[in-house]
Structures are given as structure tokens and as C-alpha cells.
Amino acid sequence: MSTLRKCSLMIAVLALAVVLNCQRPTPLTPEPLDTEDGIASISLSPFNALSTGLTRIVVTATGAGMDSIRKEIIPTAGLLRDTLRVKAGDRRLFTVTAYRNSTAVMAAGDTVNLAAGKTVNLRLRMSFLIPAITITPTEKTVAVNDTFSVYFKVHKADSLAGVGLRLLFPQDALQVVDLGREDVFLSSRGGTVWQFMFNRNNTSGEVNLVLGVLGLGKSVSGEGLIGRVCFKAIKATAAATLTLIADPAVNSNFGLMNNKGTVLDAFTIGAKVTAN
Secondary structure, three states, X not given: OOHHHHHHHHHHHHHHHHHHHHHOXXXXXXXXXXXXXXEEEEEEXXXXXXXXXXXXXXXXXXXXXXXXXXXXXXXXXXXXXEEEEEEOEEEEEEEEEEEEOOEEEEEEEEEEEEOOOOEEEOOOOOEEOOOEEEEXXXXXXXXXXXXXXXXXXXXXXXXXXXXXXXXXXXOOOEXXXXXXXXXXXXXXXXXXXEEEEEEEEOOOOEEEEEEEEEOOOOOEEEEEEEEEEEEEEOOOEEEEEXXXXXXXXXXXXXXXXXXXXXXXXXXXXXXXXXXO
């Protein structure tokens, strides 16, 4: 074989080797894990009682160097738990707002330093944005034949001069054994608490309460207890629902009345009782 032919063959082999080497797939480099994010954990235990009447919950996250994040949650029965993945950084502001249709009812917020790859539990204490009446506690577990008390509480009151409500309860599982007023809040500005109505009916399963604050300039603002109901659990039940009604369309004395005589339909939150 001539020298020229040997050189040509060698060049061809080298060229083929170069082509094959270029076509050989490069080993895949694993995609790096996204370590720039942290996770905010949301837990709102009161929502197992709040879910009735609330139509949506909106969670937002904001902070320097990140895009704002918004997440909408449809409330259901049970403990509300969720997570939000957010770019790590200091002073990440999280807000949670609960709505009834288009009305913002409650809100809470927390600011945290969020480390990459870590989970932070948000500390959220929901506060009312509108006037409301609630039962506290929102959940109670008792033994059959035990007696226990629940309280009516007013929230976000502004110049409150009167309050009226109806409590509905399952009379086959619970019976009212005592009623009592809680006057500290309503009399906090020196007014006299006048009881227009505070009665019970264990046959129909209801309690009616109408109170007024008498005295010029004695109306009160803020939040506080207004009354107490003592029940006896007469039968085992997994979920006896206590329902509050404060709608002036049901009774003109129901709702929260300010010192100008305007009666408001207050947002209400009931409670759940378990008897074993």
C-alpha cells in the first residue's frame, strides 16, 4: 500500500472517529434541586367551626426580591392545613383573609425569616374585620351527664348599645340547666345593663337573649363576653351543633345595635359539642 493511500485511510479513520465522538450523547447532569425556596405551613384550627358561612380563604406572601404569591382555598369541614412554597429570604409577610362572599370577615398575618429548604409554621391568630357574635369555645368534648358552659362573645363592636341573638341546640342531646349574664364588657363605661330578654326553651331547643346598655354616652366598643349558657349532655353525640342567629330580618331585636339605633346583621360563628 502506497504511503499516500495509507495517509488517506488514516485521515478517513480519524475523521470518522471525530464524527462518532461528536454524535456520542453527553452524560446527563442531574437537575439541581430548587434550594432557593422555603415552605410556610398554615394551620387554622378554628376553621372546623368557621367553615359554615365562609366561602373562601385567600393566602398571600410578599417580600423583597420575590414575586407576590396568592393562593385561594375553599374552606371545608375539619382543620384547615396548607402549605405555600416561597422564595427564601428575610421578612416574608404572609396574610390570611377569610371571606363571606365578597366581604372580608377575618384576617391574620405573620412575618418570618424563611430559610432555603426549611419549613416554618406560621403563627396566625384570626381577628374579625366586621362586627360578629361567636360562641366560645368553638369545640367542646364532654361525657354524658356532664354539665358544661359556653359563652356568647361580641367582636369588633363600635359604640355598642344593644345586642340580640338566638341560640339553637339539639334538644335530644343537650338541655339547658342555667343561664347567666356577663356584664363586665357591656358595663365597662359605667352604663347599666338592661335585660329585655334572656330565656330558654328545652322543648324547641333555643335560647333568646336581648340586652341593652342604658346611659348617655355609655355605649362600648371592642370585644367581650355578654352571656353564658350551662348545658347538660343527656345523650352521646358525635357532633351537636350550636347555631347562632343574629339577623334582624328574623327578629327586629337581633343583631348589634349602635348608639344611633342602627341594628347590624352581625356575622355569627357557632360551636360543636361531642358527648361520649
